[in-house]
Amino acid sequence: xxxxxxxxxxxxxxxxxxxxxxxxxxxxxxxxxxxxxxxxxxxxxxxxxxxxxxxxxxxxxxxxxxxxxxxxxxxxxxxxxxxxxxxxxxxxxxxxxxxxxxxxxxxxxxxxxxxxxxxxxxxxxxxxxxxxxxxxxxxxxxxxxxxxxxxxxxxxxxxxxxxxxxxxxxxxxxxxxxxxxxxxxxxxxxxxxxxxxxxxxxxxxxxxxxxxxxxxxxxxxxxxxxxxxxxxxxxxxxxxxxxxxxxxxxxxxxxxxxxxxxxxxxxxxxxxxxxxxxxxxxxxxxxxxx
Ligand SMILES: CSC[C@H]1O[C@H](OP(=O)(O)O)[C@H](O)[C@@H]1O
Ligand SMILES: Nc1ncnc2[nH]cnc12
Numbered sequence: 381x382x383x384x385x386x387x388x389x390x391x392x393x394x395x396x397x398x399x400x401x402x403x404x405x406x407x408x409x410x411x412x413x414x415x416x417x418x419x420x421x422x423x424x425x426x427x428x429x430x431x432x433x434x435x436x437x438x439x440x441x442x443x444x445x446x447x448x449x450x451x452x453x454x455x456x457x458x459x460x461x462x463x464x465x466x467x468x469x470x471x472x473x474x475x476x477x478x479x480x481x482x483x484x485x486x487x488x489x490x491x492x493x494x495x496x497x498x499x500x501x502x503x504x505x506x507x508x509x510x511x512x513x514x515x516x517x518x519x520x521x522x523x524x525x526x527x528x529x530x531x532x533x534x535x536x537x538x539x540x541x542x543x544x545x546x547x548x549x550x551x552x553x554x555x556x557x558x559x560x561x562x563x564x565x566x567x568x569x570x571x572x573x574x575x576x577x578x579x580x581x582x583x584x585x586x587x588x589x590x591x592x593x594x595x596x597x598x599x600x601x602x603x604x605x606x607x608x609x610x611x612x613x614x615x616x617x618x619x620x621x622x623x624x625x626x627x628x629x630x631x632x633x634x635x636x637x638x639x640x641x642x643x644x645x646x647x648x649x650x651x652x653x654x655x656x657x658x659x660x661x662x663x664x665x666x667x668x669x670x
Pocket of ligand 1: 390391392393434435443466467468469546567568569570605608609
């Protein structure tokens with residue numbers, strides 16, 4: 381099967397990567413169903429890269445409806461070891477302005493209806509998740525953004541991403557609560573992905589593109605889809621430049637990542653006691669430990 385070490389998950393407004401060459405559309409089936417869309421595999425900066433539109437290329441899947449497990453498992457089945465996730469986010473801080481870029485290093489989980497683990501049903505594992513983003517991959521991403529020196533874009537190289545359930549945006553009381561908790565940005569998708577990527581031993585980092593001030597800011601209108609999409613369109617070219625520069629740097633040096641051995645001490649159930657169908661379903665994750 382086609383292989384790619386680098387996966388890109390494109391969020392709202394980023395449904396394809398223009399610079400990919402020699403592309404092939406791959407239909408991947410997984411034990412967890414089909415991913416959000418066919419995966420586009422192509423060459424970028426001399427590397428095979430796999431691109432997946434998170435909500436589907438016609439944006440038909442709600443954050444709650446996304447097949448998170450299938451998406452991560454499908455990328456794993458293509459050989460992906462690093463995921464760069466591009467996402468639209470609201471800003472919870474004055475200094476993070478719409479069109480700024482944030483590479484978060486923490487999450488707060490406010491989701492309620494997501495399946496955020498491959499484990500269960502006869503196999504128990506608890507990954508370490510204190511540092512939910514791969515710091516090595518995040519460093520490559522922030523270095524790439526700094527090197528590009530994009531006009532009018534400020535980089536925030538850390539921050540806390542509050543992941544809410546949606547699909548409605550937050551109330552003002554919620555937005556102010558998240559601010560009081562120290563949240564930097566808010567979105568609806570990245571946390572389940574980061575957890576599943578870690579369980580799948582894939583390094584994960586987020587390129588968050590600020591599109592609005594959510595609804596807390598007294599001098600800015602409350603977030604609307606129009607605002608998000610408009611600002612994202614303004615930023616889509618920059619986002620693709622950043623991803624390309626990041627892939628270029630990765631092509632020169634693929635960093636070590638603690639994510640790549642995340643399951644080493646995480647699985648509690650002796651594997652010879654795990655139901656055979658679970659071993660089969662989780663083959664890609666477990667085979668190196670069998
Ligand atoms: C279109 S506004 C809300 C929508 O945008 C973000 O999506 P993504 O993370 O895929 O870029 C946010 O999480 C919501 O899903
Ligand atoms: N304000 C916001 N809240 C949640 N998700 C978002 N995506 C973009 N802006 C957002």
